[in-house]
Each structure stands twice: as C-alpha cells, then as structure tokens.
Amino acid sequence: MSRDAAAGAALAIGIDLGGTSLRLAAYRGLEAAAGAAAAAAGPGGAPPVALTPVAHHREPVGEPRDPDTMVARIADHVARLVDAARAAGDADDDAVVPVGLGIAAMLRDHRGTVANSPHLRWRDVDLGARLAARLGPRHPLAIHNDVNAITYGEYGLGAAVGARDVLAVYVGTGIGAGLIVDGRLAEGASHCAGELGHVKVAWDAGAAPCACGGRGCVEAYVGGSYLLRRIRGELAGGAPSLARDLAGAAPVTVAHVDDAAGRGDRWALELWQELAPLLAIALGNALALLNPARLVLGGGVLSRTPVLVELTLAALEIAAPAAALEPLTIAPAALGDDAGLVGAALLATRDARPG
Amino acid sequence: MSRDAAAGAALAIGIDLGGTSLRLAAYRGLEAAAGAAAAAAGPGGAPPVALTPVAHHREPVGEPRDPDTMVARIADHVARLVDAARAAGDADDDAVVPVGLGIAAMLRDHRGTVANSPHLRWRDVDLGARLAARLGPRHPLAIHNDVNAITYGEYGLGAAVGARDVLAVYVGTGIGAGLIVDGRLAEGASHCAGELGHVKVAWDAGAAPCACGGRGCVEAYVGGSYLLRRIRGELAGGAPSLARDLAGAAPVTVAHVDDAAGRGDRWALELWQELAPLLAIALGNALALLNPARLVLGGGVLSRTPVLVELTLAALEIAAPAAALEPLTIAPAALGDDAGLVGAALLATRDARPG
Numbered sequence: 001m002s003r004d005a006a007a008g009a010a011l012a013i014g015i016d017l018g019g020t021s022l023r024l025a026a027y028r029g030l031e032a033a034a035g036a037a038a039a040a041a042g043p044g045g046a047p048p049v050a051l052t053p054v055a056h057h058r059e060p061v062g063e064p065r066d067p068d069t070m071v072a073r074i075a076d077h078v079a080r081l082v083d084a085a086r087a088a089g090d091a092d093d094d095a096v097v098p099v100g101l102g103i104a105a106m107l108r109d110h111r112g113t114v115a116n117s118p119h120l121r122w123r124d125v126d127l128g129a130r131l132a133a134r135l136g137p138r139h140p141l142a143i144h145n146d147v148n149a150i151t152y153g154e155y156g157l158g159a160a161v162g163a164r165d166v167l168a169v170y171v172g173t174g175i176g177a178g179l180i181v182d183g184r185l186a187e188g189a190s191h192c193a194g195e196l197g198h199v200k201v202a203w204d205a206g207a208a209p210c211a212c213g214g215r216g217c218v219e220a221y222v223g224g225s226y227l228l229r230r231i232r233g234e235l236a237g238g239a240p241s242l243a244r245d246l247a248g249a250a251p252v253t254v255a256h257v258d259d260a261a262g263r264g265d266r267w268a269l270e271l272w273q274e275l276a277p278l279l280a281i282a283l284g285n286a287l288a289l290l291n292p293a294r295l296v297l298g299g300g301v302l303s304r305t306p307v308l309v310e311l312t313l314a315a316l317e318i319a320a321p322a323a324a325l326e327p328l329t330i331a332p333a334a335l336g337d338d339a340g341l342v343g344a345a346l347l348a349t350r351d352a353r354p355g
Numbered sequence: 356m357s358r359d360a361a362a363g364a365a366l367a368i369g370i371d372l373g374g375t376s377l378r379l380a381a382y383r384g385l386e387a388a389a390g391a392a393a394a395a396a397g398p399g400g401a402p403p404v405a406l407t408p409v410a411h412h413r414e415p416v417g418e419p420r421d422p423d424t425m426v427a428r429i430a431d432h433v434a435r436l437v438d439a440a441r442a443a444g445d446a447d448d449d450a451v452v453p454v455g456l457g458i459a460a461m462l463r464d465h466r467g468t469v470a471n472s473p474h475l476r477w478r479d480v481d482l483g484a485r486l487a488a489r490l491g492p493r494h495p496l497a498i499h500n501d502v503n504a505i506t507y508g509e510y511g512l513g514a515a516v517g518a519r520d521v522l523a524v525y526v527g528t529g530i531g532a533g534l535i536v537d538g539r540l541a542e543g544a545s546h547c548a549g550e551l552g553h554v555k556v557a558w559d560a561g562a563a564p565c566a567c568g569g570r571g572c573v574e575a576y577v578g579g580s581y582l583l584r585r586i587r588g589e590l591a592g593g594a595p596s597l598a599r600d601l602a603g604a605a606p607v608t609v610a611h612v613d614d615a616a617g618r619g620d621r622w623a624l625e626l627w628q629e630l631a632p633l634l635a636i637a638l639g640n641a642l643a644l645l646n647p648a649r650l651v652l653g654g655g656v657l658s659r660t661p662v663l664v665e666l667t668l669a670a671l672e673i674a675a676p677a678a679a680l681e682p683l684t685i686a687p688a689a690l691g692d693d694a695g696l697v698g699a700a701l702l703a704t705r706d707a708r709p710g
Contacts, residue, residue, distance in 0.1 A: 106678070165544045177644070181536045188646025189520045190682040198676040199640035203632060212676060277558060282640075285554040289532070289641055291543025321553040321567060323461070327545040 011054070011091040013078055013139075014345030015101040016337075018146065019119025022061050022073070025053035025341040026081040026097075028090050031349050034156040041162025045294065048334035049157040051342065055084040067125045074101070075134040099135060100142045100348030102149025102340040103127070107191045112143030140352035144185070146340055147194060150333075151178025152185055153343025154296050159334040163294035167286055168333070169196055170299035171279070175219040179290065185347070196286060197223060201278040218282040222275050224254065224301045231257055231271070241267040258305035276311035277319070283312070284319030291324050298333025366409070366446040368433055368494075369700030370456040371692075373501065374474025377416050377428070380408035380696040381436040381452075383445050386704050389511040396517025400649065403689035404512040406697065410439040422480045429456070430489040454494045455703030457504025457695040458482070462546045467498030495707035499540070501695055502549060505688075506533025507540055508698030509651050513690040518649035522641055523688070524551055525654035526634070530574040534645065540702070551641060552578060556633040573637040577630050579609065579656045586612055586626070596622040613660035631666035632674070638667070639674030646679050653688025 012030050016023040030051065037049050057077050061070075078099055085091045105117030112128020114120075132141045144152070151160075151168040160166040166180035175197030179186040186193050197219035198212050207216030208226070220226050235244055235252055242260040243252050261268035287295065302309055313330065320328075335342060367385050371378040385406065392404050412432050416425075433454055440446045460472030467483020469475075487496045499507070506515075506523040515521040521535035530552030534541040541548050552574035553567050562571030563581070575581050590599055590607055597615040598607050615623035642650065657664055668685065675683075690697060 163544070165541075165548075179644070181541045182539065184537065186536045186541075186645075189518070189648035190646060190678065192676075192678045193520075193644065193646040195643040195646070195676050195679065199643050200636050200674055203636060203674070214673070214676065281555050281558060285637075285640055286644055288550040288554050289534070289548065289644060290541075291545060291548040291550070293544035318569070319555055319558070321547075321550055321569065323545065323547045324550065 010349070011082070011085050011095060011097045012345040012349045013081055013097060013099045014149075014341035014343070014348075015074060015078075015099065016146065016149070016340040016344065017070070017074070017101060017103045017120070018061070019104055020061060021058055022070075022077075023056070023058045023337075023341060024074075024077050024081055025056040025338070025345070026085045026090075027051060027342065027345050028054050028085070030156070030342065030346050034161075034346060037157055037161045043162070043293075044329045045159065045163065045331060046161040048159065048161070051157060053341070054088060054090045055081045056341075057081065061120070065120055067122060067127060067130065070120070071127070071130045071134055074131060078135060078139065095138075096352070097139055098142070098345070098348035098352040099139045100144070100149065100344030100346070100351075101131070102144055102146040102344040104146045107143065107145055109191070112141065140348065142344070142348035142351040144344060144347055145187075145191065147176040148178045148185055148187065149343040149347065150298075150339040151180065151194075151296070151343065152347050153335050153339035153341070154298075154333055155180050155343070156346040157335065157342055158339055159296045159298075159331040160294045163292065163329075165290065165292040166294045166296065167283075167290055167292045168296035168298065169283065169286075170333070171222055171224070171297075171301040172299035173224045175223050175299075177286070180292075181290070196282060199282050199285065201281050218278055222279045222301070224299075227254060227275075227301065234267070234271075239267050241265050243268055253304070254301050254308075255304040258307045261307045272305075272308050272311050276308060277315045279312045280315030280319040284316050284321075284324075287316075287320045287324040287328065291327070293327050293329065295328060295330045296333050297330065298339075303332070365704070366437070366440050366450060366452045367700040367704045368436055368452060368454045369504075369696035369698070369703075370429060370433075370454065371501065371504070371695040371699065372425070372429070372456060372458045372475070373416070374459055375416060376413055377425075377432075378411070378413045378692075378696060379429075379432050379436055380411040380693070380700070381440045381445070382406060382697065382700050383409050383440070385511070385697065385701050389516075389701060392512055392516045398517070398648075399684045400514065400518065400686060401516040403514065403516070406512060408696070409443060409445045410436045412436065416475070420475055422477060422482060422485065425475070426482070426485045426489055429486060433490060433494065450493075451707070452494055453497070453700070453703035453707040454490060455497045455499070455504065455699030455701070455706075456486070457499055457501040457699040459501045462498065462500055464546070467496065495703065497699070497703035497706040499699060499702055500542075500546065502531035503533045503540055503542065504698040504702065505653075505694040506535065506549075506651070506698065507702050508690050508694035508696070509653075509688055510535050510698070511701045512697055513694055514651045514653075514686040514688055515649045518647065518684075520645065520647040521649045521651065522645055522647045523651035523653065524638065524641075525688070526577055526579070526652075526656040527654035528579045530578050530654075532641070535647075536645070551637060554637050554640065556636050573633055577634045577656070579654075582609060582630075582656065589622070589626075594622050596620050598623055608659070609656050609663075610659040613662045616662045627663050627666050631663060632670045634667045635670030635674040639671050639676075639679075642671075642675045642679040642683065646682070648682050648684070650683060650685045651688050652685065653694075658687070
C-alpha cells in the first residue's frame with residue numbers, strides 16, 4: 001500500500017452503471033473526508049461535503065451493452081482515470097486503487113454476480129469475476145446495487161453523516177430504499193433488502209396492480225411511472241386542474257401537479273392527500289421496524305414535489321410510533337447524482353481495507 | 356481469562372427479568388455450542404441444541420420490586436450460581452463469568468439504562484451501572500431488551516441457527532420482534548428496533564385503537580390481550596361458536612378458537628380469516644424491507660394457534676414479494692422459555708470477548 005493510502009488520502013474510483021449513463025469518478029481522500037465529517041457531525045447531521053473528483057467521465061450506455069463490451073469499456077475508463085490522476089500527482093505509480101461499482105441490477109452475491117438487470121438486459125452475468133480479472137489485483141473491486149451505493153454515499157458524506165442507523169428512501173420512477181444498520185450497509189440474505197416499493201399499503205379488491213405481479217404495493221401508487229400515468233390519464237379524461245395550465249405546451253409532470261397543489265388546486269390537492277398517507281404508512285412502518293436516526297428522502301419525484309413531501313411528513317407524525325420519531329431527523333438527499341459514485345468508491349475503499 | 360474460557364467451554368450466566376418471574380441459568384460452553392451449531396447448519400437451519408444449564412434458579416418477582424431490591428437479589432443469585440458451578444467443577448476460581456440480562460423494558464443505551472418498564476414500574480433506572488458495580492469486574496455485564504435476548508437465543512442455538520439475517524416475531528399478549536442483520540443484533544438508534552406490533556395495517560375511520568395511542572396497529576388486532584378481549588366480547592354478545600363448548604367451564608382462550616376453526620366453526624374461521632391477512636401484511640412488509648434468511652414465529656398466541664399460523668403463512672405467499680420469499684425459511688421458535696436465558700448469556704459472552 002502506498003504512503004497516500006496509509007495517510008487516508010488514497011485514490012478510489014466510483015462507477016455508476018445505470019440503464020442510461022455510465023459514469024466514473026476518481027476521488028482522493030474519500031475515507032479521510034468521511035471520517036472527518038462523521039467526527040464533526042452533531043445529532044442532526046453535518047453539512048454535506050463537496051468533494052470534487054480528481055478525474056471523471058460520463059458517457060451514454062448506448063449499444064451494444066452486452067457484458068463483454070461493458071466490462072472492456074469500464075476497464076479502459078478506469079485505466080484512463082488512474083492515468084489522469086497519476087499525471088496530476090494524485091496517485092503513486094504503485095498505489096492500490098479500489099474500484100466500487102453501483103449497478104441498476106439485482107445481485108446474487110457479494111462477488112458482483114448480476115441475477116437480473118432489466119435496464120441492461122442482463123441475466124446471470126458474472127460481472128464481478130470478469131471485471132476483477134480485467135482490473136487486476138491493484139484494483140480491489142466492490143459491486144453493489146445502485147440504491148445501496150447511493151445510500152452509502154449519503155451515509156459517508158451526505159445527508160446521513162453522523163447517523164449509525166439510516167433509512168434512505170428514493171421515490172423516482174420506482175421506489176427503492178437503502179438501509180444502514182449500526183454503521184454497516186444491510187443487504188439482506190439475497191441482496192434484496194430495502195424493497196420498500198413493494199410493501200403493501202392496500203389489500204382490498206381495488207388494490208392497485210403492480211408490475212411485480214403483486215397488488216397494493218406503495219410503488220403502484222407513488223412510484224413515478226405509475227403516478228405520471230395516472231396524472232396524465234385523469235387530466236386527459238377531463239379532470240379540471242391548474243397543472244395543465246402550468247405545463248403549457250409541455251407534458252404535465254409531477255412538479256406541475258405539486259405546484260398546482262401548492263396554489264390550492266383542488267384536484268391536485270386531493271390526489272396528494274390520497275397518496276401522502278400511503279407513502280407515510282410505508283415509511284412509518286419501516287421506521288417502527290428499524291428505528292433509524294436518520295431518514296433520507298430523495299429521488300426524482302420527491303425532489304420535485306415539496307408539497308407532497310410536506311403532506312407525507314405531516315401524515316408520518318401519525319403513522320410512525322412516537323418512540324421511532326423521537327431519535328429521528330429527516331433530511332433530503334444531499335449529494336444528488338454524485339451519491340452513487342461517492343458511495344461505491346467509499347464502499348470499495350472500506351471493503352478493501354483489512355480488518 | 357481461564358483455560359476454560361480460552362477453550363470455549365467457559366461459564367456464562369443468563370438472566371430473564373420479566374414482570375412475573377426472575378430466572379437465572381448458568382451455562383457452560385455456550386459459545387462453543389453455538390459455533391458448532393452454526394457450522395453444522397444447512398440452508399434450512401439445524402436442529403436446536405438442548406443445552407442443560409449447570410445451575411439455575413427461578414422465583415417470582417413479587418414485591419418489593421424496586422431497583423435496589425432487585426439489583427441485590429440478582430447479584431446474590433449470580434454469586435450462588437457461580438458457587439454452585441464451581442462446586443461442581445464447572446468453573447475455575449479465577450474465571451471471568453459474563454452475565455447477560457434480558458429485561459421486559461425499553462432501554463435507553465448500551466449500558467443497561469432502563470427508560471421505562473411498565474412491568475416493573477421502573478422509569479429512568481441506571482440498572483446497568485448499579486448491577487455492574489455489585490457484580491464487579493469478574494462479571495462483564497450485558498443488558499438487552501427481552502425480545503432481543505430471546506431472538507439472539509434462537510439465532511445462537513435455536514430456530515435461526517445458520518442464518519445471518521433473521522426476523523423473529525413473537526405474538527403473545529403483545530407483538531414484538533427481534534432483528535439479526537448480517538450476524539448482529541440490530542437494536543436501532545434508540546433501542547426500539549423491531550416494534551412490529553405498532554406497524555399500521557389499517558388507517559381508515561374504523562382502524563382499531565391501540566394502547567400506544569395510535570390506531571390500526573397490528574397488535575390492536577392480533578396481540579393476545581386485544582384478541583382475547585374481542586373473542587370474549589363477541590362470545591358474550593351471543594356469537595355462535597364451538598369455541599364455547601370446547602372451553603367448557605373454563606374461560607375461552609385463543610387455543611379454543613383455533614381448535615374450533617380447525618373443526619370448521621364458521622365464526623372462528625371468519626375471525627381467523629380476517630386477522631391472518633393483517634398479520635401477513637405486517638410480516639410480508641417486514642420481509643420486503645429486511646430480506647432475512649429465516650423468519651422465526653413464536654409467542655403465546657402463535658404457539659397455540661396452528662390454524663391461524665397456517666392461514667397467515669398462506670396469506671404471506673401473497674403479501675410478501677417473491678424475491679423476499681425465495682431465500683426464506685420459516686420456523687417456529689424452538690427454545691421456548693429458555694431462549695431469553697440462552698440469548699442473554701450468549702450476548703454477554705460475545706460482548707465481553709475482545710475484538
């Protein structure tokens with residue numbers, strides 16, 4: 001290990017492999033920054049740390065996206081990032097540089113075997129073994145589910161700094177959650193922990209059907225793709241709402257509906273008042289079970305719907321047990337699109353550390 | 356540390372302080388037995404280990420039950436158990452003997468400060484500090500919530516051996532749960548993790564009021580005290596049921612209702628068919644979040660209601676995501692009343708071990 005690594009200022013690379021973009025970033029001193037942030041945090045957390053990568057890259061996943069092609073592309077980009085960091089004096093030639101990858105996939109094990117990734121159209125791909133073989137022993141590799149990587153980024157340097165027990169909930173196209181339990185990422189027996197999107201919030205005859213095959217999943221109500229379909233369907237069906245005017249010529253989004261709700265639009269408010277308690281029940285029940293110190297809320301829907309968030313948090317005061325609310329602080333996700341890169345790099349750094 | 360301890364055959368004492376009984380047991384070789392059981396376990400678990408204490412004691416809590424009195428009583432019994440074990444050749448004179456205590460209480464910290472114990476009528480009691488002072492440095496002390504101690508006992512030597520991620524659910528007078536996450540007890544930010552009894556399974560106008568102040572908690576439907584009150588109320592109100600005949604002169608219990616349901620009694624079956632899905636939803640949502648390898652079901656209600664359990668497990672097939680069911684095995688609690696003693700002693704042994 002280089003002197004840099006020993007000093008906690010070592011280089012690490014985070015990768016975010018989604019269905020749309022492949023992103024990589026090389027960070028220096030991530031572990032030291034996370035340690036300092038945790039040490040400085042108060043009970044309510046700490047300001048997020050703006051950590052500028054020493055090198056980064058982004059490109060569309062595009063086609064072809066088969067495993068062989070993607071492994072080769074990722075390994076090439078890692079080599080380029082390390083070269084760039086070395087040229088800038090940010091890494092010794094012999095340094096060990098951990099590589100962490102967050103992927104939009106269901107994983108099968110700790111070695112990065114992909115059970116299924118609809119985004120990449122992969123099934124049963126030994127990504128970890130292939131990529132590790134390409135990267136070599138100087139690049140210890142850690143592969144995690146993307147939501148877990150994002151959660152760990154917020155835990156290390158974002159909205160959950162200072163908390164040992166964290167529930168991070170992302171409401172975007174779908175709903176996912178990441179769990180930190182006593183300072184460690186909780187992945188579950190088959191790497192499926194945090195399936196908050198598929199907790200049931202309705203089980204009567206009218207419970208909404210979900211793409212998972214179940215009914216009444218909270219995602220089938222509040223997940224962005226379901227929500228948008230319902231919004232556009234109701235507006236197309238003639239529902240009177242300011243949201244249509246706010247959108248103008250553009251398609252109506254959840255942000256327009258939230259804006260309308262904030263202005264007192266009756267249809268928008270009724271919709272939000274129906275959905276907020278359902279999301280609150282899912283959140284409150286998770287808080288009852290996990291008793292975290294921090295609840296992080298993020299994702300493309302919640303970051304654009306302050307009124308829905310406010311109504312959800314009001315409902316949460318009733319939905320969650322008082323004992324679970326007492327130690328809790330609630331914070332919006334702080335690292336945005338970088339959370340997954342930071343989290344993957346930090347997980348790889350900590351996984352690679354002996355002991 | 357004695358040679359016994361080094362050989363993994365050391366003595367440890369488990370204590371169960373409930374609202375009714377104070378129980379203590381001295382075990383030898385607990386850690387070694389747990390290690391052997393885990394090593395021998397298959398994916399579905401292992402036969403529970405019958406571990407006979409080398410000495411044990413049980414007495415009513417009785418009165419007075421103030422902290423000073425209870426600390427003195429507990430310390431005296433610990434000394435007697437250690438003396439008995441030594442007399443029998445089960446411990447060296449200079450051996451460190453860890454003491455673990457499971458208590459029916461809400462704890463405030465890792466040092467055994469009791470925030471609240473309705474059973475003992477204690478509030479803000481520094482039990483850990485007082486008892487540790489009485490026991491002295493030869494008896495490293497660990498204090499845990501009783502449900503956590505029971506869960507850890509099942510994890511170490513009972514129904515959850517071999518699993519690294521466990522959800523143990525006890526439906527008795529109330530409903531409680533314990534969580535093992537990646538081999539460690541998960542206690543939450545304020546020691547309130549596992550409050551499964553207060554997850555909401557109803558939130559309409561008719562949601563059942565719960566003693567916690569909330570409404571729609573699963574405990575307010577399936578918890579033994581609520582359930583029995585409802586059963587006796589409906590039968591007193593004239594509901595036609597075989598349960599009344601099965602009870603004869605004795606008061607009707609949940610076991611009579613279950614027996615009646617098993618014989619096709621319509622009222623009993625309708626009651627169970629109403630309640631089983633509510634319990635299944637609470638369980639299924641917890642499985643979605645935690646993705647455990649083992650679900651342990653225990654407690655005074657579930658151990659006496661096989662038909663209710665069968666209906667609940669059938670409903671769970673629908674209520675839980677398929678991905679959460681895939682790695683899961685479900686097992687009844689195996690250690691009975693000894694689980695808390697075994698778990699507390701094992702937790703104390705592992706807490707006391709350096710590293």
